[in-house]
Amino acid sequence: MTLFVLQRYLAVGAILFCIGLIGFMTRRNLIVLFLSTELMFQGIAVNFIAFGRFHMGAAFFHGQAFVVFLLVIAATEASLALGLVVLLFRRKNTLDADAWRDLKG
């Protein structure tokens, strides 16, 4: 894998990560907020796999193993976060993140 091909994949990963970041900062719906974090996870996964492929050899599997654990973290995060979202929705009957603005510290 040539260097230039690696850079393309890194660029895609960076673009996905930044789009997710913008979504996390702008959107007010709690569910879309967590979808944006999943987008950031996608960008990071592309980075890991591309670097593993770049270094081939043993690092090929290091990158994949890292993405396996990343999927585990994403699954835990999604289950806990969505449980909390449902809980919060039933408290105030809205998904607006600004409804919890009075939570300080």
Add this chain to the structure above:
Amino acid sequence: MLSPTFTFSPLAAAVLSPVTILVLCVVAGVGTILLLPGKRETSIRWIGGLVLLAALLIFIAIIVREGAAMRGEAVYFWLFSGIAVISAIRVISHAKPVYSALYFVLTVLAVAGLFVLLWTEFMAAALILIYAGAILVTYVFVIMLASQAHSGATGKATEGAEYDRVSREPTLAAAVGFTLMGVLLFVIFDKAEGMVPATPEKTPAQAISEGGGSVRALGAYLFNDQLLTLELAGVLLTVSMVGAVIIAKRYVDEGETETQPEVIVTPATPLDDNPHSIPVFGTRNPVAKAYPEN
């Protein structure tokens, strides 16, 4: 695959200068600000989308012209990454969360395609199974659970909620996000020339066949070298499952206690109470009386 002579040429310095990246990021940022949901007309959002698309196409064109090769892997790479980036933009810019979730499925599928291009078929399959299969179904369930009551309460299901239609600080967020993107792209394309693969380059087929197949080699690596981490991941999944159950259960208890006290407005003894009446037991209403003499 590109020819090896191309590898370490001063690739991006001349063509993809920092100024180019900066200008493209500014244009894309303006497009994103216009595209994000807000109190604007639909036509302006369309223009924002077109501006963003144009910036993306210019970026692709510059890299494609530099790379020169447009065959085999490259065609699929541009296809998949284009689908991934465009649907990612739709995820954060669509006003309805259900559509955001569906566009996210599209992003996941395109990223899985990129993984196949990188010779990691198992990760592509796992990504589709876990993300598009499990996580996204959970998201769609929660969206249905949470928005059903809302649309019923306001009666404006087609309009969507106010917090979905108006985004928060789009200018600031786009500035921060695209500054980060510009810096990252600059570092990736301009400062990465000293990077050399640690091991001499093998073809992917060689490396996979040495480990006896892609999945087998990955499994051997996970269960031999990363056993502790794997067990920790399992513990983490169990803990999160228990936590999710407790979080979901806690509400049910509180909900019952909230609805239990019954407010009684009627006075216990009405003013025109019949002196011969007998209170009826088995009901909480003190006005319910029986009149045996009548």
